[in-house]
Amino acid sequence: MTAEGVLVLVLIVGMIAILMKDRMRPGITLFTVVVIMLLFGIIDANEALTGFSNRGMITVGLLYLVSEGVSRSGALRRVASMMFPTKKGNIPGMLTKMLVPVAALSAFLNNTPIVIIFAPMFKQWAETLGVPSKKILIPLSFATILGGMCTVIGTTTNLVVDGMMISATGKGLALFEVGKVGLPIAIVGLIYLVFASRYLLPGSPNNTKSKKEAFKEYFYDVTVPKSSRLIGLPIINGSLDVMPDMTIQSIHRQGENLVTEDNTISIESGDQIRLSGTSQGIHRVVATPDLMLNALENCDADFKKRATKQVESVLAPRFPGIGQTLEEFDFYRHYGAIVMAIHRNGHRMTEGLNKIKLQEGDNLVLLTDNSFVDAWGDSSVFYLLAETGEIKQSNSQKKRIFVLVLTMFMVLGAAFGDKINLPWGFKVDMLSMAALTVVIMAWSNIFPAKKYTKFISWDILITIACAFAISKGMINSGLAGIIAKYTIGSVYQFGPHAVLAILFLITCMFTEIITNNAAAALAFPIALEASNQFGVDPLPFFITICIAASASFLTPFGYQTNLIIQGIGNYRFNDFIKCGLPLSIITFIITVILVPIIWPF
Numbered sequence: 146m147t148a149e150g151v152l153v154l155v156l157i158v159g160m161i162a163i164l165m166k167d168r169m170r171p172g173i174t175l176f177t178v179v180v181i182m183l184l185f186g187i188i189d190a191n192e193a194l195t196g197f198s199n200r201g202m203i204t205v206g207l208l209y210l211v212s213e214g215v216s217r218s219g220a221l222r223r224v225a226s227m228m229f230p231t232k233k234g235n236i237p238g239m240l241t242k243m244l245v246p247v248a249a250l251s252a253f254l255n256n257t258p259i260v261i262i263f264a265p266m267f268k269q270w271a272e273t274l275g276v277p278s279k280k281i282l283i284p285l286s287f288a289t290i291l292g293g294m295c296t297v298i299g300t301t302t303n304l305v306v307d308g309m310m311i312s313a314t315g316k317g318l319a320l321f322e323v324g325k326v327g328l329p330i331a332i333v334g335l336i337y338l339v340f341a342s343r344y345l346l347p348g349s350p351n352n353t354k355s356k357k358e359a360f361k362e363y364f365y366d367v368t369v370p371k372s373s374r375l376i377g378l379p380i381i382n383g384s385l386d387v388m389p390d391m392t393i394q395s396i397h398r399q400g401e402n403l404v405t406e407d408n409t410i411s412i413e414s415g416d417q418i419r420l421s422g423t424s425q426g427i428h429r430v431v432a433t434p435d436l437m438l439n440a441l442e443n444c445d446a447d448f449k450k451r452a453t454k455q456v457e458s459v460l461a462p463r464f465p466g467i468g469q470t471l472e473e474f475d476f477y478r479h480y481g482a483i484v485m486a487i488h489r490n491g492h493r494m495t496e497g498l499n500k501i502k503l504q505e506g507d508n509l510v511l512l513t514d515n516s517f518v519d520a521w522g523d524s525s526v527f528y529l530l531a532e533t534g535e536i537k538q539s540n541s542q543k544k545r546i547f548v549l550v551l552t553m554f555m556v557l558g559a560a561f562g563d564k565i566n567l568p569w570g571f572k573v574d575m576l577s578m579a580a581l582t583v584v585i586m587a588w589s590n591i592f593p594a595k596k597y598t599k600f601i602s603w604d605i606l607i608t609i610a611c612a613f614a615i616s617k618g619m620i621n622s623g624l625a626g627i628i629a630k631y632t633i634g635s636v637y638q639f640g641p642h643a644v645l646a647i648l649f650l651i652t653c654m655f656t657e658i659i660t661n662n663a664a665a666a667l668a669f670p671i672a673l674e675a676s677n678q679f680g681v682d683p684l685p686f687f688i689t690i691c692i693a694a695s696a697s698f699l700t701p702f703g704y705q706t707n708l709i710i711q712g713i714g715n716y717r718f719n720d721f722i723k724c725g726l727p728l729s730i731i732t733f734i735i736t737v738i739l740v741p742i743i744w745p746f
Contacts, residue, residue: 149187149622156181157619157667164659167505167702170462171660172607179611182618192621196613200576201308201317205301205609206601207579211552212255213600214586218548219541221262224250229270236280236343243267243281244288244335251292252299252324253556259289260706261529264713265457277348282714283724284338284346286706287698291334294327294695296320298559298575302661302694305609306687309616309669314683320560320575323691326739330692330732337728345724347716363455363510364394364486364495365430366439369416373435380410388429394419419495431512440483440512448481451514456482459528459712460507462604472499480521482513488715506701508712525599528709548591555582605662612666625670626678632671633678641679641746645689646737648672652693653729657703665694681746688740696732698725 146154156178163174183193196202215221228246250259267285271278293299297307297318307317369375378385383393383405396403396410397417403410412418417439420430430438431453441449460467466474476484487494487501488508494501506528511517518530555578558565562573571577587594619625632651636643648668655664668690676683697703701711701721710716 146627147623149185150624150627152185153182153187153618153622153624157615157624160615160663161655161659164663170604171663172604172611175608175611175615175663175666179614179618182614187618187622188614192617193614195312195617196308196610199308199610199613200311201304202606202609202613204298204576204579205304206606207576207583208255208298209601210583210586210592210597211555211579212258214583214591215254215548215552216258216262217592218544220545220548221250221259222266223545225263225266229266232274236276237339239276240281240284240339240342241335244284244338247285248288248292248295248331248335251289252295253552256289256293256300257528257705257709260286260709264529264710268713279347279714279716279720280343282710283707283716283720284342286704286710287338287725287728288335289706290695290697290704291327291331294692295324295331296327297323299323299327300661300695301605301609302665303691305612305662305665306669306691306694308609309613309665310687312613313669313673318687318691319563320556323688325743326688326692326736329739330735333731333735334728337731338724341727342724345727346720363422364493365420365422366495367418367420367430367436368439369412369414369418369435370437371414373412373414375412375435376414378412380405380412382407382409385412388420391420391422391429394421438512440485444477444483448514452483452512454513454515454517455485456511456513456517456530457713458509458511458530459709460503460505460509461526461528462505464503464505464526466503467505468502470500470502474503480511480513480517482511482517484509485512486510488712490711490716490718492717493715506708506712508715528705529713544591547589548586551582551585555579605660608660608662612662616666616670619667619670620673626674629671629674629678633675641675641681641685642737642741644675644679645685645740646733648675648686649689649693649733649736652690653696653733656694656697657700661694661697661704665690668694679746682744685740685744685746688744689736692732692736692740696729698728698732700725 160174160178163169164171169177179188179193182188183190224246228243247259247263263285264282267281268278270276271281290300293303297303297320303318303323311317375385375387378387380393380396385391385393393405395418396405397419398413398415418436422429430436431441431449441452444452465479466476471484476482484498485495486509487498487503488510489504489506521527522530558573558578558581559575562575562578565573567573586592587597592600616625632647633644636647648671651671652664652668655667669687672686672690673683676686697707699722701707701716701718707721711721
């Protein structure tokens with residue numbers, strides 16, 4: 146290996162380590178690697194910048210705006226309200242009705258806004274019908290990933306690979322090319338989710354629990370004031386007659402914790418009580434003068450009157466308090482909201498919140514007023530903001546129809562643009578159709594044009610642009626060739642089919658520990674060199690990278706939608722492994738069997 150190859154290898158290992166530890170955002174991490182490669186002459190200035198002008202990267206940015214327009218129109222909420230079962234039934238039947246449209250939408254729209262809109266609605270719907278929400282939220286995220294495998298615009302990874310293919314071979318992917326294998330994977334994957342998730346995910350698979358038992362998901366710490374009319378009333382087995390929809394979880398009295406289960410305890414002045422109930426419980430707790438909500442203890446009187454909304458939020462990387470405790474970062478001063486609980490890795494924390502350091506992906510249950518979501522809904526510091534217990538609908542049916550027609554126009558243009566020959570030479574393709582759609586949406590005020598930069602994930606775009614330069618650096622330094630040689634050497638006697646399988650596993654491993662776009666960037670030059678050394682068509686390898694880089698089912702941090710779902714669903718890490726590992730195996734088997742058949746070597 147040359148000195149340049151050794152340097153690039155060290156840079157790649159360091160990059161992976163930093164991404165795994167989440168010490169810096171992916172964009173600046175990859176950009177640092179690109180700058181070092183440029184300084185040592187491994188790539189030149191043109192190669193360093195080529196990703197920033199790549200059609201795939203620009204298309205990704207445009208599609209963020211298209212997804213924002215569709216989201217703001219209320220079209221997705223309308224679709225969601227139509228697909229929810231109105232009566233409680235068996236979980237497989239209900240999941241089928243909900244997940245199929247979600248996967249279909251994700252084939253053409255960015256899956257992050259789909260999950261952001263659908264997840265709170267799924268959770269509220271589950272609470273209403275008495276279905277365990279943990280049975281349906283991970284399947285929601287996985288369904289969007291499966292749907293994204295069906296088109297080249299379904300996920301940013303496919304567009305990254307498409308852009309790299311154009312740079313390396315001069316030919317990219319058709320809109321539905323990857324769907325030849327992605328659609329069978331999606332169909333089998335959805336069938337698996339529909340029938341297996343009820344057994345693999347938390348909650349009663351037979352729905353034997355009552356609503357009251359199944360949905361004590363929200364906790365409220367209160368104090369009994371001296372003037373409370375509840376003093377002297379008995380708590381029998383955790384229940385209080387005047388609050389039938391709430392459960393008394395515990396009572397802290399004079400330094401002692403009293404057990405409420407299988408016991409009868411009379412309420413006394415000064416009791417510290419932990420209540421549990423559904424998302425609607427906050428209204429009862431705030432409204433009654435007989436209990437004082439501890440979270441409001443240090444708030445001004447005006448806020449106490451206005452604080453009637455309970456909001457769930459998932460912290461994004463741009464949240465300014467990441468790495469700080471709530472004591473160091475005054476959430477109330479910054480955002481006018483009180484943190485009542487933090488959900489992290491399946492653990493619900495309601496005590497000692499001021500000492501907990503905030504992390505990306507934390508689900509915060511907030512108490513605030515009517516203006517909070519409107520004020521911060523467009524902010525990039527939150528992945529998700531949703532008022533619990535409420536589902537808002539857009540009143541503009543004309544706007545919804547217009548946006549749906551416009552989006553369909555974009556998709557059809559991208560799919561059949563190569564068959565359209567305009568006399569003035571305009572080329573109809575995915576980039577041009579997405580650009581035209583964005584301009585129409587902006588001038589039609591579908592999304593606020595003055596704020597359009599807020600709706601684009603610039604970190605992802607920088608990650609994608611830098612991925613092209615890193616991939617070129619791996620080729621120039623000879624590192625890609627060496628990795629390909631040793632990869633091939635270990636399975637050479639088994640032919641390119643074995644190399645394809647190894648490539649899938651390597652890419653899938655990368656996508657679980659770093660970003661999917663970075664995983665595609667590392668795998669692409671290896672695939673290109675492997676095809677050259679075998680003397681075969683590289684297309685089967687490229688398709689495999691598309692599928693493997695998207696198949697992030699094992700960890701919550703491997704894919705952004707998984708991280709969002711972990712927060713709002715309060716899942717543990719093992720929940721993703723239990724449900725995601727079989728799906729990863731299914732995806733691997735279908736890919737290694739179908740890809741060489743559809744695209745022969």
